[in-house]
Amino acid sequence: MMLRMEGLGYRYGQAAPVLREVSAEVVGPAVIAIVGPNGAGKSTLLDLLAGQKTPWQGTCAVQGKRLDLLRRDELCRLVAHVPQHVPRDVPFTVEEVVLTGRIPYGVGLYESAEDYALMEQALRRTRLEAFRGRRFVSLSGGEQQRVLLAAALCQQAPVLLLDEPSAHLDPENQALLWELFAELKKSGHLVVVVTHHLALAAQNSDRIWLLDRGRLVADGPPGEALEPRRLEEVFHVPFYWHGGDDGRVFLTYGR
Amino acid sequence: MAADLRKQAHWVMALSVIAAAVTAVVCPFVGGSGMDYAKLLRQEAPDWNIFLNLRVPRTLLALLTGAALSGAGAMFQAMLRDALATPSSLGVTAAASLGAVSAIAFYPSDDASFPVVWLAALCGAAAVIVLVSALGQARRFSSFTLLLTGIAINGICTAVILLLHSMAGITRSFQITHWLMGGIDAVEYTVLGWLAVAIVPASVWMLRMARVWNVISYGETWAIGRGVDCRKVTWQGFVVGTVLVGTTTAVTGPIGFVGLIVPHLLRKVVGPDYRVLLPASIFGGGAFLVVCDTISRTVLAPVEVPVGVTTALLGGPFFVWLLWAR
Known part of the structure; x- marks a missing residue:
């Protein structure tokens, strides 16, 4: 079992829960897209899986190990997380940012030859080879996003959790990103992506987790989970599936 | 690249150690009153006694204090993700000052002897650790909470110091003012030994954590995602910083500017990597304070300029130049 969530819930202090009773299992490598309207609990779910937040209820486990029982470095060898917001003003180079992915393997003063090979x-x-010596702060938002993804890859965790990784990317880089996810799946990774790009998620992911007001309202392959009537209930706009000449299907929306 | 970084770290370390060593060797020979070097060579009184019992311990105290304040300043800037963080940011300096001022104000005899003042200052610094740990038990803390708590402690301690100052008689009031000005004075070698026992292990720990300070300076979310237990490391950094700042402040009184200006100045020269910056700050800070103290006791001799004035007047303009020239 690659990932297992049982009755996962979260609330801020004594406020009403922002996430409740989320349960799911993933047995092997896959690309999973978490979708839902703003405030549905997508980033919170990802934070719980990354150990950034402590669940109010329920548990989650990766490769049979309960995350709440692991030390932080042990957890980060299983799960690599790229959050939505990271300070963009760090004064380090691209190489130095990518090498932060090796921290869970030891904080000796210098990185090993293996660390550099993985970088x-x-x-x-x-x-990003051409950007290696550039200062992180001098990169565009999209380039910075790719650097953070590279750091997560350098972490060599079987589960990658990415919060809106394509938010700053142009169409070409978005396509490349989803191709990379497919490659990572082939090499045995589980990639869990929070995204608002429903069409890209529908085309490129194996499974969709649709969240609404803190609950997992659909869990299945895109054609099943992104059923137009359900999407309209969740997002309050009509959705349409279209068939292309080459057999591919597309999801669009709008009044 | 790994070799480049190692090489740079070793070079910077070697240069800063040499700078600290050169200032420590040369500066005791420099002073406001003339010194008969022939007598010094023959180890004859009074020059030899002045050299051995006043100038050398004073230089060593400046070296240790500069190293502790500058190293702690660099660490706090990473830990709190605040470029303006100083050794005073977490309230340790103010609390140690309050301890010392209380001892001066309430000691039964008119002249509170120095071990009493030092102990009271140390108790003040320790009280901050106890207070913050009690608050930390009650609820989760972040570096931001720590910074705001430090600002509050600074405010409260400063208010109480002002109150005690205003209520003290003339003699004690003068003693309080003198202590609050801070300064490097000659101390016994045993005091230097105790200071070294506190400062050296704390500095070694800081250096060993250099890669963690690097990743913490990206922000807590990124550091947590890279396996760093930010709460634990922030707490450890706070305790180690308190040891560094509390012990030196107890002996010298508050000395400003070193912990802010030296790390920033060196960051401009050696870059932001704490594996290079921290050793440079520790040894560079030591060398800087030794030079400032030598200037303080010679430039207007026999009058001594408070060392905090010299650090600000010497480092400030150079820092501004460096900031705008690049």
Whole structure:
């Protein structure tokens, strides 16, 4: 069992829960998109899986290990998280940011040769070799996003949790990103992505977790979970599936 | 690249150690009153006694204090993600000052002896640890909460110091003012030994954590996602910083500017990587304070300029130049 969530819930202090009774299981490598309207609890769910927040109720486990029982470095060897908001003013180079992914493997003063080899691999996979010496702060939002993804890859965790990774990317880089997710799935990773790009999620993910007001209202393949009537109930706009000449299907929306 | 960083770290470390060593060796020979070097070589009184019992311990105290304040300043800037963080930011300096001022104000005899004042200052610094740990038990704290708590402690301690100052008689009031001005004075070698026992292990711990300070400076969310237990590390950093700042403040009184200006100045020169910046700040801070103290006791001799004035007047303009020139 790659990932298991049982009755997961979260609330801020004594306020009403923002996430409740979320349960799901993922047995093997996959690309899963978490979708839902603003405030549905998508980022909160990702934070719980990343150990950034402590669940109010329920548990989650990766590869059979309960996350709440692990030390932080142990957890980060299983789960690599790229949050939605990261300070963009860090004064380090691209290489130095990517190498932060090696921290869970020890905080000796210097990185090992293996750490540098994995950094090179991550830079190659995210097409960042040309940017290696550039200061992180001097990059565009999209480039910074790719650097953070490279750091997560460098972490060598089987589960990658990405919060709106395509938010700052142009269409070409969005397509490349989803291709990378497919590659990562082939190499045995579970990629869980929070996204508002429903059409891209529908085309490229194996499974959709649709959240609404803190509850998991649909869990299944895109064609099943993104059923237009259900989407309209959740997002309050009509959705349409279209068939393309090449057999591909597209999801659009609008009044 | 790994080799480049190692090389740079080793070079910077070597240069800053040399700078600290050179100032520590040269500055005791410099002073406001003339010194008969022939007598010094023959180890004859009074020059030899002045050299051995006044100038050398004073230089060593400046070295240790500068190293502790500058290292703690650099660490706090990473830990609190605040470029303006100083060793005083967490309220330790103010609390130690309150301890010392209380001892001066309430000691039964007119002249509170120095061990009493030092102990009271240490108790003040320790009280901050106890207070913050009690608050930390009650609810989760972040570096931001720690910073705001420090600002509140600073405000409260300063108010009580002013109250005690206004209520003290003339003699005690003068003693309080003198202590609050801070300064490097000659101390016994045993005091230096105790200071070194506190400062050296704390500095080694800070250096060993350099990679963690790097990732913490990205913000807590990113650091937590890279396996850093931010709450634990912030707490450890707070305690170690308190040890560094509390012990030195107890002996020298509050000395401003070193913990802010030296790390920033060196960051401009050696870059933001704490594996290079921290050793540079520790040894560079020591060298900087030794030079400032030497200037303080010589430039207007026989009058001594408070060392905090010299650090600000010497470092400030150079820092502004460096900031705008790049």
